[in-house]
Amino acid sequence: MSKQHYDYLVLGLGGAGSAALYHLARRGLNVGGLDRFPIAHDRGSSHGHTRLIRESYFEHPSYVPLVQRAFELWEQLSVDHGRDVYYQTGIIEAGPDDGELVAGVLASAAKHGLDVEQFTSQQAAQRWPQFAFAPEHSVVYEQRAGFLLVEQCVSAHVELAQWAGAETFCNQTIKSIESATDVVRVMTEQGEFTADRVIVTLGSWVGDLIPELSEQLTVLRKPLHWFRADESLYSRKSGCPSFLFETESGHYYGFPASDWRGLKVARHTGGDVVDNPLTVNRELDREERDDVQRFLKKHLPGVTDASTDHTVCMYTMSPDGHFIIDRCEDDPRIVYAAGLSGHGFKFTAALGEVLADLVTGSKSSYDLSFFSRNRLGN
Numbered sequence: 001m002s003k004q005h006y007d008y009l010v011l012g013l014g015g016a017g018s019a020a021l022y023h024l025a026r027r028g029l030n031v032g033g034l035d036r037f038p039i040a041h042d043r044g045s046s047h048g049h050t051r052l053i054r055e056s057y058f059e060h061p062s063y064v065p066l067v068q069r070a071f072e073l074w075e076q077l078s079v080d081h082g083r084d085v086y087y088q089t090g091i092i093e094a095g096p097d098d099g100e101l102v103a104g105v106l107a108s109a110a111k112h113g114l115d116v117e118q119f120t121s122q123q124a125a126q127r128w129p130q131f132a133f134a135p136e137h138s139v140v141y142e143q144r145a146g147f148l149l150v151e152q153c154v155s156a157h158v159e160l161a162q163w164a165g166a167e168t169f170c171n172q173t174i175k176s177i178e179s180a181t182d183v184v185r186v187m188t189e190q191g192e193f194t195a196d197r198v199i200v201t202l203g204s205w206v207g208d209l210i211p212e213l214s215e216q217l218t219v220l221r222k223p224l225h226w227f228r229a230d231e232s233l234y235s236r237k238s239g240c241p242s243f244l245f246e247t248e249s250g251h252y253y254g255f256p257a258s259d260w261r262g263l264k265v266a267r268h269t270g271g272d273v274v275d276n277p278l279t280v281n282r283e284l285d286r287e288e289r290d291d292v293q294r295f296l297k298k299h300l301p302g303v304t305d306a307s308t309d310h311t312v313c314m315y316t317m318s319p320d321g322h323f324i325i326d327r328c329e330d331d332p333r334i335v336y337a338a339g340l341s342g343h344g345f346k347f348t349a350a351l352g353e354v355l356a357d358l359v360t361g362s363k364s365s366y367d368l369s370f371f372s373r374n375r376l377g378n
């Protein structure tokens with residue numbers, strides 16, 4: 001069995017882990033990273049071509065400083081890696097005035113002085129005739145929003161980290177994380193690694209290896225669907241924005257067409273509980289597809305029924321839908337980001353920086369108390 005030591009180890013090189021690896025490596029630190037699958041794989045939560053990024057955060061105003069830092073870091077990543085990972089499209093967000101979406105966007109905008117345009121449904125229909133809005137809905141528009149190319153973000157972080165000296169090991173299935181007196185020991189099916197300090201970013205599997213999280217997290221199956229759509233109306237190049245709707249049937253979101261697959265759409269709310277993320281059902285479920293098609297018929301009536309692709313991904317939900325970023329109670333040398341709850345990717349560039357600060361003992365520029373594990377009780 002091989003045995004290797006690093007000053008820092010990052011366990012799990014998906015969205016959050018790839019960014020943490022990058023931030024440690026670019027500080028010139030001795031860092032290794034482990035994952036069970038190849039970089040930018042499609043078995044966890046960071047695949048499916050695109051992820052929304054938006055600033056006026058309806059989920060809670062506390063996220064805004066973090067996403068603002070993420071915007072800067074994604075732009076920097078594009079420059080450093082030499083290919084764009086972020087595309088600005090703007091986003092329209094529609095829903096009832098007394099719902100959580102529009103009110104949440106406006107609350108974050110008010111608190112942080114952000115630029116958000118407000119429309120009645122009639123005004124919005126004039127500006128975006130390819131969308132149909134319920135008469136009783138209000139619409140807000142965030143120009144700064146857009147999407148990230150999810151797999152490219154992960155691989156760019158890892159490649160730049162490797163360039164800065166990080167060593168990565170794929171096909172390493174982590175079996176345990178043990179606290180010894182002088183090191184943290186990580187046993188994999190293939191060997192043994194030790195480190196002075198460890199960042200854990202294991203996505204849907206984190207509860208298996210960090211006992212204090214095992215009762216806190218629920219994994220949900222989340223399908224994504226693509227449909228052929230008239231490019232003159234529904235493509236990024238034609239100026240079609242990304243979208244998020246709060247409807248009576250749930251929250252639905254999507255992206256303008258940007259490749260041969262056409263427009264991508266998914267339901268944000270709901271989802272079946274997954275007992276074993278390794279064996280999640282990846283087959284197309286026709287009822288789920290019918291559900292998003294009903295949404296499209298109502299709100300994006302020009303999108304066709306021609307399904308071009310689908311994939312299945314997973315949300316790892318915390319009890320309150322907010323991230324958990326903390327140190328292990330039993331061993332402060334181990335820090336983690338967990339329970340990104342289906343909205344974490346946009347933040348991962350900044351989360352990597354936060355985790356690097358936490359694990360090296362540097363002071364974070366953010367108030368992380370909102371994300372502490374203790375807020376959830378035992």
Ligand SMILES: Cc1cc2nc3c(=O)[nH]c(=O)nc-3n(C[C@H](O)[C@H](O)[C@H](O)COP(=O)(O)OP(=O)(O)OC[C@H]3O[C@@H](n4cnc5c(N)ncnc54)[C@H](O)[C@@H]3O)c2cc1C
Nearest residue numbers: 012014015016036044045052174203205313340344345346
């Ligand atoms: C369908 C869908 C749509 C989404 N849309 C958005 C969006 O529009 N905007 C947004 O911001 N967020 C979105 N999210 C959420 C976001 O993608 C996730 O929050 C984020 O990708 C989670 O990153 P992670 O690093 O926690 O997990 P992952 O990226 O899954 O990384 C975990 C890594 O740990 C590895 N690992 C786990 N266990 C082991 C082990 N035992 N040994 C070795 N390696 C292991 C895995 O192989 C994996 O690579 C969406 C998620 C889904 C599923």
